[in-house]
Amino acid sequence: MAPTPPLITAYLEHRAFLLRLLTARTGSAAEAEDIVQEMYERLATLPDGGEGVENVPAFLNRMAMNLAFDRQRSGSRAAARDGEWLSANALVDGPEPIAEAPTAEDVVGGRQELRQLRDAIDALPPQGKRVFEMHKLQGRPHAEIATSLGISRSAVEKHMAAAMKNLLKRLGRRLE
CATH class of the missing domain: 1.10.1740 (Rna Polymerase Sigma Factor; Chain: A)
Incomplete structure (x- = not known):
């Protein structure tokens, strides 16, 4: 050794x-x-x-x-x-950082709001629903939607206005 x-x-x-x-x-x-x-x-x-x-x-x-x-x-x-x-x-407020993850309550509330919004969209008249989804969910401009559906741009704008009014009413929110 x-x-x-x-x-x-x-x-x-x-x-x-x-x-x-x-x-x-x-x-x-x-x-x-x-x-x-x-x-x-x-x-x-x-x-x-x-x-x-x-x-x-x-x-x-x-x-x-x-x-x-x-x-x-x-x-x-x-x-x-x-x-x-x-x-x-x-985000820091005071000595501790604030968690950016949503709370469980926020997640559940968000899911409930999303379900309510989806139900409200499904309750729209068929043409209004199509116009709303093409514009708000797919991000397509009014002129492109009008051409795609074979309707006037003015008709697209009227469908969007009616859809927004119906959604806001159904979701319990006022037009501002």
Whole structure:
């Protein structure tokens, strides 16, 4: 069995001190434990086992502080990036972002309104329904609808006006 490299031996001797140091630095025992574990992984993969290190305790302290600083900087970058994304993509009112997803009540209400609208459209006279669907649902202009159905543009406009009036009446809304 190969002898334990000197840096690993020193690490094991100073581990409790490094944990206290990092807990004080980061304010989190869990974060300190993660950093100490990362230190071990890095020390274990050093090609020469740390043979050339003159002041081992100072080396371990510096490594611990560098890793803590790197994590803090990475966390600050992530927080800034997330903050920029939220400000660009989410509605924020106070300290918390407002969910953009509709509530269950909004979804149910929307489905009920859609069903009422579909029923109201289905109740239109056949020619009025065709004109309404071609204009409002397919986005076709009045002139194109008139040509397609073989009626005048004025007739298309009258069908649209009647359809809108019927829909608004059926849905319980006033013309404005």
